Amino acid sequence: MYLPPSRPPPSHRDFISVTLSFGEGYDNSKSRRRRSCWRKWKQLSRMQRNVIFFLFFFLVICGLLFYINSATHWKALSVRSSEEQKMGSEIPGLKPAHPPVLPALQKADAKPEVLSQKPRKPFRRGPPSLQLKAPDGDRKDRQDRRQMAAGKAGDPEAAPREADAQTTVISWRGAVIEPEQGTHLPSRRAEASIKHASPETKTENVPASLNMRQKAVVSAFRHAWKGYRKYAWGRDELKPLSKSYNEWFGLGLTLIDALDTMWILGLKQEFEEAKRWVSKKLNFQKNVDVNLFESTIRILGSLLSTYHLSGDSLFLEKAKDLGTRLMPAFRTPSRIPFSDVNIGTGVGHPPRWTSDSTVAEVTSIQLEFRELSRLTGDTEFQEAVQLVTRHVHGLGGKKDGLVPMFISIYSGLFTHPGMFTLGARADSYYEYLLKQWIQGGKQETHLRDDYLEAVEGIKMHLLRESEPSKLTFVGELSHGHFRAKMDHLVCFLPGTLALGVHHGLPAEHMDLAKALMETCHQMNRQMETGLSPEIMYFNIFPLAGRQDMEPADRHNLLRPETAESLFYLYRLTGDRKYQEWGWELLQSFNQFTRVPSGGYSSINNVRDPQKPEPRDKMESFFLGETLKYLYLLFTDDKDLLSLDAYVFNTEAHPLPIWTPA
Numbered sequence: 001m002y003l004p005p006s007r008p009p010p011s012h013r014d015f016i017s018v019t020l021s022f023g024e025g026y027d028n029s030k031s032r033r034r035r036s037c038w039r040k041w042k043q044l045s046r047m048q049r050n051v052i053f054f055l056f057f058f059l060v061i062c063g064l065l066f067y068i069n070s071a072t073h074w075k076a077l078s079v080r081s082s083e084e085q086k087m088g089s090e091i092p093g094l095k096p097a098h099p100p101v102l103p104a105l106q107k108a109d110a111k112p113e114v115l116s117q118k119p120r121k122p123f124r125r126g127p128p129s130l131q132l133k134a135p136d137g138d139r140k141d142r143q144d145r146r147q148m149a150a151g152k153a154g155d156p157e158a159a160p161r162e163a164d165a166q167t168t169v170i171s172w173r174g175a176v177i178e179p180e181q182g183t184h185l186p187s188r189r190a191e192a193s194i195k196h197a198s199p200e201t202k203t204e205n206v207p208a209s210l211n212m213r214q215k216a217v218v219s220a221f222r223h224a225w226k227g228y229r230k231y232a233w234g235r236d237e238l239k240p241l242s243k244s245y246n247e248w249f250g251l252g253l254t255l256i257d258a259l260d261t262m263w264i265l266g267l268k269q270e271f272e273e274a275k276r277w278v279s280k281k282l283n284f285q286k287n288v289d290v291n292l293f294e295s296t297i298r299i300l301g302s303l304l305s306t307y308h309l310s311g312d313s314l315f316l317e318k319a320k321d322l323g324t325r326l327m328p329a330f331r332t333p334s335r336i337p338f339s340d341v342n343i344g345t346g347v348g349h350p351p352r353w354t355s356d357s358t359v360a361e362v363t364s365i366q367l368e369f370r371e372l373s374r375l376t377g378d379t380e381f382q383e384a385v386q387l388v389t390r391h392v393h394g395l396g397g398k399k400d401g402l403v404p405m406f407i408s409i410y411s412g413l414f415t416h417p418g419m420f421t422l423g424a425r426a427d428s429y430y431e432y433l434l435k436q437w438i439q440g441g442k443q444e445t446h447l448r449d450d451y452l453e454a455v456e457g458i459k460m461h462l463l464r465e466s467e468p469s470k471l472t473f474v475g476e477l478s479h480g481h482f483r484a485k486m487d488h489l490v491c492f493l494p495g496t497l498a499l500g501v502h503h504g505l506p507a508e509h510m511d512l513a514k515a516l517m518e519t520c521h522q523m524n525r526q527m528e529t530g531l532s533p534e535i536m537y538f539n540i541f542p543l544a545g546r547q548d549m550e551p552a553d554r555h556n557l558l559r560p561e562t563a564e565s566l567f568y569l570y571r572l573t574g575d576r577k578y579q580e581w582g583w584e585l586l587q588s589f590n591q592f593t594r595v596p597s598g599g600y601s602s603i604n605n606v607r608d609p610q611k612p613e614p615r616d617k618m619e620s621f622f623l624g625e626t627l628k629y630l631y632l633l634f635t636d637d638k639d640l641l642s643l644d645a646y647v648f649n650t651e652a653h654p655l656p657i658w659t660p661a
């Protein structure tokens with residue numbers, strides 16, 4: 001059996017040592033302490049004594065300075081408090097119950113104070129408390145603006161960001177974004193100098209006095225920008241509920257898409273701040289896959305239009321850089337571009353799920369690339385896209401001018417034949433036929449002819465009336481079967497038809513435009529939120545008790561098409577009902593999609609005003625298009641971006657109509 005060793009008897013050693021020290025005769029007298037200090041001081045080297053002297057004098061000087069400073073401060077405080085007491089006694093009631101906590105306003109050009117970014121709050125579940133605000137009564141906004149002017153909202157570029165620490169970002173759409181990678185330019189032309197064509201039609205961003213509705217749009221824009229600036233600055237898209245952001249391309253998509261809107265709305269301070277970001281932070285030398293169409297219409301389009309409006313060559317330089325980096329997308333056997341291209345490595349590729357490209361995408365990049373060639377004198381851009389236009393022009397497989405949705409980059413032929421729609425994947429093909437013809441000064445008649453043929457094809461195959469109200473709508477054709485389904489995207493068509501009439505195409509197109517405009521309005525109005533669903537089914541059978549329309553997909557992405565067509569219809573007919581409809585639309589956006597802390601959110605359910613179910617995302621086109629078109633709808637000034645001088649690309653970026661040299 002194991003027995004623990006018995007404890008030794010308590011030792012007396014500790015006690016002994018204490019006793020010993022006492023035995024040495026403990027003398028704590030002052031004289032002894034002084035003697036021992038002096039002995040120690042004498043034992044120090046000269047160097048050690050000098051260091052001690054230096055430290056001593058340093059401490060004395062610090063102490064003196066501190067004393068002087070505090071004395072001045074307390075003196076000032078006592079003077080101010082006696083003045084306040086005096087005022088309070090002279091004007092009863094002026095003394096605030098609580099002393100002010102906000103700092104005094106600084107001049108707008110004062111250097112903004114840098115605030116560190118607040119830690120990101122966890123995702124809030126459930127609908128936000130969305131609100132309807134009186135258009136002019138956004139006091140909180142005004143307060144925020146005052147604070148921004150005073151630099152108290154923090155410089156978004158200066159605010160340290162959690163996410164900046166990351167070197168690689170995986171975008172929610174699956175793109176790998178590796179910032180700042182040293183990759184080569186895809187083309188030697190990237191270094192070529194920009195030919196600084198001076199813009200012919202520079203617009204001042206000092207708008208004339210705004211009416212109440214335009215002010216409401218400006219207020220909405222500022223609210224959206226507030227959220228973006230605070231939680232997503234320099235990122236692609238704001239997530240307004242979770243107060244964070246999405247990356248898609250990692251190129252500041254919303255900021256760039258919104259540039260010309262800010263210019264047009266006269267938001268000078270916001271524009272200048274965004275311009276600084278473009279100048280200092282926008283870098284296309286990134287190993288990132290971008291969608292050719294989306295980056296062209298949103299980024300290239302906005303850079304070009306902002307160049308035209310502001311006259312600042314920075315935007316043209318950036319446009320040329322991006323355009324050059326997108327060019328490898330055209331390196332395919334057929335010269336029909338890949339859907340995606342890596343702007344760092346210069347490698348194009350199809351989407352993951354198919355080897356085909358989308359017809360609307362490859363035929364809706366022409367306005368931008370043509371304009372880039374005109375401005376830079378480099379014909380490479382124009383040649384690449386015109387080859388596509390010519391190729392599609394001569395291609396078999398159309399149905400009375402209507403095109404299928406996919407095209408092979410290998411054979412250059414349409415694929416998945418038999419499906420015809422004016423919605424997703426085909427929509428802007430038709431829009432760009434007309435708009436290229438307008439852009440080029442109405443010289444390229446094959447474009448006009450293709451457009452006219454397509455309108456006939458629409459009438460022949462896709463147009464129907466709903467029951468019981470006989471609303472005209474554009475359905476789809478699937479292998480010979482009509483489907484009474486219309487995307488909200490198709491609501492671009494009334495505006496495009498009206499624009500064609502303005503430029504001399506058949507007047508009867510205006511009747512169709514008006515009828516379709518009415519339908520698009522009803523697609524919004526008949527929903528409980530006043531906002532259209534993404535896809536609508538129409539009833540074409542005269543059965544008792546059936547409604548004209550029923551959503552097939554209830555979400556709303558803050559899309560612009562209704563506002564876009566309302567703008568054209570009002571501008572070109574002068575009928576004020578279109579302004580009224582647009583006003584209703586803006587109020588619905590404010591009531592059901594506005595997030596109080598800043599930004600607007602897509603919603604899941606346009607039929608439930610109690611629970612619209614925000615999706616926590618603000619698409620860049622809400623700032624680039626929707627609010628811009630609403631602002632333009634509410635003006636009576638036909639010279640503000642005149643339709644005789646400008647043609648809007650499919651992302652609402654105005655580009656000049658070419659005039660003969």
Ligand code: DMJ
Nearest residue numbers: 428559560561621650651
């Ligand atoms: C925008 O990016 C463009 O208007 C495009 O042509 C269609 N989709 C969105 C808006 O809905």
